[in-house]
Amino acid sequence: MNHEPVELSVNIGGIQLKNPVMTASGTFGYGEEYAPYVGLDKLGAIVVKGISLKPRTGNPPPRIVETTGGMLNSIGLENIGVDRFIGEKLPYLRDSGATIIVNIFGSSIEEYGDVANKLDDTHGISGLEINISCPNVKEGGIIFGSDSHMAFEVVSFVRQSTKLPLIVKLSPHVTDITEIARSVQDAGADAISLINTIRGMAIDIETKTPKLANITGGLSGPAIKPIALRMVWEVAKVTEIPVIGVGGIMNAYDALEFIIAGASAIQVGTANFINPKATVDILSGIEKYLGDHRIGDIKSLIGTLSCE
Amino acid sequence: MYQILSKILFNKEVSPTYYNMGVDCPEIASRAAPGQFIMVRVSNQLDPLLRRPFVIHRIQRANTGSDSQVEILYKVVGKGTEIMSEMKECDEIDLLGPVGNGYRIDTNIRTAVLVGGGIGVAPLLSLAERIISQCSKLKSLILLLGGKGRDDVLCVEEFERLGVEVRVATEDGRLGHRGLVVDLLLDYLESRDYSPGSSTHCFACGPDSMLKEVSKIIAEKGISCQISLESRMACALGACLGCIVRTKSGGDVYKKVCKDGPVFDSNEIIWE
Numbered sequence: 001m002n003h004e005p006v007e008l009s010v011n012i013g014g015i016q017l018k019n020p021v022m023t024a025s026g027t028f029g030y031g032e033e034y035a036p037y038v039g040l041d042k043l044g045a046i047v048v049k050g051i052s053l054k055p056r057t058g059n060p061p062p063r064i065v066e067t068t069g070g071m072l073n074s075i076g077l078e079n080i081g082v083d084r085f086i087g088e089k090l091p092y093l094r095d096s097g098a099t100i101i102v103n104i105f106g107s108s109i110e111e112y113g114d115v116a117n118k119l120d121d122t123h124g125i126s127g128l129e130i131n132i133s134c135p136n137v138k139e140g141g142i143i144f145g146s147d148s149h150m151a152f153e154v155v156s157f158v159r160q161s162t163k164l165p166l167i168v169k170l171s172p173h174v175t176d177i178t179e180i181a182r183s184v185q186d187a188g189a190d191a192i193s194l195i196n197t198i199r200g201m202a203i204d205i206e207t208k209t210p211k212l213a214n215i216t217g218g219l220s221g222p223a224i225k226p227i228a229l230r231m232v233w234e235v236a237k238v239t240e241i242p243v244i245g246v247g248g249i250m251n252a253y254d255a256l257e258f259i260i261a262g263a264s265a266i267q268v269g270t271a272n273f274i275n276p277k278a279t280v281d282i283l284s285g286i287e288k289y290l291g292d293h294r295i296g297d298i299k300s301l302i303g304t305l306s307c308e
Numbered sequence: 309m310y311q312i313l314s315k316i317l318f319n320k321e322v323s324p325t326y327y328n329m330g331v332d333c334p335e336i337a338s339r340a341a342p343g344q345f346i347m348v349r350v351s352n353q354l355d356p357l358l359r360r361p362f363v364i365h366r367i368q369r370a371n372t373g374s375d376s377q378v379e380i381l382y383k384v385v386g387k388g389t390e391i392m393s394e395m396k397e398c399d400e401i402d403l404l405g406p407v408g409n410g411y412r413i414d415t416n417i418r419t420a421v422l423v424g425g426g427i428g429v430a431p432l433l434s435l436a437e438r439i440i441s442q443c444s445k446l447k448s449l450i451l452l453l454g455g456k457g458r459d460d461v462l463c464v465e466e467f468e469r470l471g472v473e474v475r476v477a478t479e480d481g482r483l484g485h486r487g488l489v490v491d492l493l494l495d496y497l498e499s500r501d502y503s504p505g506s507s508t509h510c511f512a513c514g515p516d517s518m519l520k521e522v523s524k525i526i527a528e529k530g531i532s533c534q535i536s537l538e539s540r541m542a543c544a545l546g547a548c549l550g551c552i553v554r555t556k557s558g559g560d561v562y563k564k565v566c567k568d569g570p571v572f573d574s575n576e577i578i579w580e
Contacts, residue, residue, distance in 0.1 A: 029547035036309065049547075057560050060580065064540045064550035069355045071542060075549045078562070222354045250354060273542040274349060274359060276311060276404070 006290040007297040008283075010044070010264050012242045013190025014165040015127045017044035017099060017265060020298060021255070021283045024246050024269030025050050025103035025129060025169070026075065030089040031096065037276035041097035042283070044265055048089070050103040050131050053111050053118075055081035065202050065211040070221030070248070071270060072200050074214035077105060082118050094124035101167065105131040109144075109154050113161040120162040128164050130155060130189075133171030133196035145171035145196070148183035155187035167244065170194040172231060181235040192235060193244035193267060195228045221270040222248045229261055236262025236303055250278070252285020259286075262303040309545075310335040311404045317377060319395050323459045325384045326427070327393050328365065329401075334376040336405050340367050342435035343410030343536050343571045346380065347544045349402035350391045358542050359404060360388045363431045363513070363570070381430040381462065407544045408570045411435050411511055411534050418507035419448045421496065421531075422472075423522055425489050425514025426460050429453055431536055433463055435511055436472055445507070450475065452496060454489025454518070458482045489514070490521040497529055512536070512574070523574035533574040539565040554578040 008019035022045040028034055031046045040046060058078025065072050080088070085102075093100050102119055106112035112130065119125055132145035132154060144154045155168055168184040170177065172195040181192055197218025202211040210216075228247025236243045245258030246267040255266045271278035286298070295301055310333075317330040336346065347359035365381035384393050395401065411431070420439050422432045432451065439449060449470075454477045455461040461483055467474050476484030477492050485492060510533035512522045519535045526533040541551035544566040552562035553569070555576045563569070 026549075027543075027547060029545070033543075033545045033547045037311065049549075055561070057562065058549065058552070061552055061562075062540055062550075063552065064542055064548065066356060066358050069357060071358060073542075073548070073550065078549050078552075221357055270357070270542075273548055274357065276543075276545060 004291075004296065006287055006295065007299070008287065010242075010299060012165070012244065012265055013127070013167065015045065015099070015101070018042075019044045019283055019286075020259065020265035021279050021286070022101070022244065022265055022267045023047050023272065023279060024267035025131065027269040027272045030085070031093045031098055032089070034272065034276055035096065038280050040093070043098065043279050045099040045101045045126065046093065047101045047103050047129055047267065048085070048093070049079055050077050050105050051079050051082050051085050051115060052077065052105055052107075053082055053115050055079065055084065060213045062211065062213055063217075065217070067200070067202055067219065068223065070219050070223030072202055072212060072217035072219055073197070074212045074217035076214065082115050086118070086122055090122065090124060099126050100124060101127045101129050103129040103131050103169070109157045112154050113157045116158045116162040116164070120164055125164060127167060127190070128158070128162060129167040129169050129193060130158055131169050131196070133169050133173075142171050142173060145180070146173050148180045151180050152183045152187045155184045155189055159188035165190040167191040167193050169196055169246075170235075171196050172198050172227060177231045178234055178238045181239050185239050185241050189241060191242045191244060192239060193246055194235060195224070195231050195247045198224055198227065220248065222250050224248045225254060229257055232258055232263050233261040233305065249282070252282045252289060255282050255286055256289055256301075259298070259301050260303070260305050262305070264302050309405060309407060311402070312336070313400045314403050316395055316397055316399045316401055318397055319393070321393070322381070323462055326459070326462060327382055327384065329380045329382070329392065329395070330368070330377050331380070331401060331403065332377050333403060336403060337367055337376050337378045340364050340378055340406040341410035342367070342438050343431050344406040344408050345544075345570060346378065346403050346405035347407060348380070348392065350388045352402070356388045356391070359544070361407070361538075361541060361544060363536065364406065364434060365430045366434045366437075381427065383427045404544065408566055409568070411536070411571050413439055413442055414509060415443050416445055416507060417443045417509050418445050419509070420446065420450070421493070421508070421510045422449070422451045423489060423493055423510065423512040423514070423518075424451065425454045425518040426456070427462075428512075428514030428518070428536075429462050431513050432511065433466055436467060436470055440470060449473070450496070452477070452489050452492040454478070454492070454514070456480065489518060490525065493522060493525055497525065509533070516579075519574070520579045523577065523579075526574055534571050535574045535577070536571050537565050537569050537577075539570075541566055554580070
């Protein structure tokens with residue numbers, strides 16, 4: 001069946017994406033690792049592994065364990081730091097023609113601001129994603145993402161530190177996800193991505209010890225998709241800014257559910273580990289669905305959920 | 309590295325709970341080196357979810373002269389390997405590989421000591437084949453092989469067919485020396501049938517506890533030793549940062565088993 005070309009581009013808070021398929025931070029390295037499998041310039045955007053002001057060693061091993069339909073990780077935000085990222089990783093990514101979004105985090109509000117400020121002066125970055133939701137580190141991360149006042153403070157501060165479009169990545173660990181979504185919107189966020197991983201654990205019954213050295217870790221993969229989908233739907237209903245759906249997207253059908261629920265774009269995470277070509281497979285699946293359903297523009301599918 | 313659907317040529321039980329699977333994959337076989345591994349997706353369902361890493365057991369040459377098939381020797385330990393063990397000839401299997409850095413072979417080796425524990429024997433067969441074909445000065449090639457019991461001692465005949473001297477230890481004493489493979493190593497190094505110096509090399513694969521002991525013993529003798537590490541990992545592409553190991557040259561930074569290994573110099577590793 002031949003189809004008319006479909007319009008796939010979306011605008012996420014000032015970032016123009018060729019299509020709605022992005023990578024989830026921490027699952028796609030700095031892009032380079034996946035270049036043999038994916039044309040990096042073919043994706044909507046590449047969100048790189050979270051970057052902090054100084055390099056971080058991360059948590060001791062074991063850091064990963066598979067659970068039913070998912071995986072727990074406790075990497076602990078290991079990264080090379082913003083200076084080495086700019087010097088060593090960014091040039092390759094920029095030359096690949098990819099749309100680059102840099103995920104950032106800090107252990108204090110000032111540190112978030114400092115990282116944002118350094119990247120603000122750097123050529124080739126289309127936007128920042130602020131991680132206020134990592135479940136695996138004590139300082140930073142989730143402390144800012146589980147309290148709407150703290151979230152407001154950190155996003156406001158980063159807003160003043162950069163002119164780049166800001167996406168704020170939310171944690172599912174809140175009583176009311178819409179409250180924190182409104183806070184970051186009021187603080188000047190241009191878009192919201194959700195959800196980060198959900199804290200979980202696994203135990204070895206022979207040794208009676210945790211399977212992760214960090215005891216707990218963040219659950220990702222298909223097991224968390226229904227939770228992510230519900231939260232995206234709730235947030236999209238009450239915010240003015242675009243929402244990016246993340247959580248257990250393994251194929252185009254999963255991605256389409258998020259878009260119908262109100263996501264303007266989606267991020268593919270754990271699926272990259274299993275199928276390095278997952279992003280491009282999902283993109284062509286979305287394209288086929290639009291063609292089959294004679295939808296000329298993806299934007300007309302966003303938030304079309306009918307609950308009647 | 310290639311991601312390909314390959315045809316299974318055979319999948320047979322070689323000892324209770326141990327299987328050897330041959331897959332037709334010229335792309336991987338022609339580039340594979342002993343010590344490298346393959347990521348196997350055992351099912352296209354979402355559970356089990358992740359690929360499983362398996363070290364390459366054997367790289368087989370087709371009659372045409374080009375490598376065309378690889379063998380994976382594995383033990384059934386959980387859901388993933390159980391599914392694998394039920395696969396049949398002509399089934400297709402999703403492979404990603406070859407991954408990582410294999411054993412480095414110095415062609416001036418005169419004496420090579422291979423140390424395997426249980427399923428850790430897997431990469432040593434292709435290694436032995438490669439050493440024999442590449443090291444013209446080779447005088448002695450010996451395999452020290454350990455297992456819990458008789459069923460855990462694999463491939464003895466295959467090694468002997470290559471002319472490798474095999475010494476065996478089992479924990480229950482049903483086969484060979486009663487005890488651990490490290491006893492055999494201590495014994496071997498104490499006896500005088502090895503030539504000290506740079507032309508003796510040791511290659512080991514097995515559980516961490518064994519590798520740690522081997523590294524300690526070898527360090528005292530000043531012999532070069534390469535060990536192959538196992539680790540949980542999700543991607544094998546260097547992206548998930550799950551398979552990390554602390555090394556002396558890494559400083560504060562962990563190394564990745566998938567990208568920097570799985571074979572490391574034994575004196576590089578900082579054992580947890």
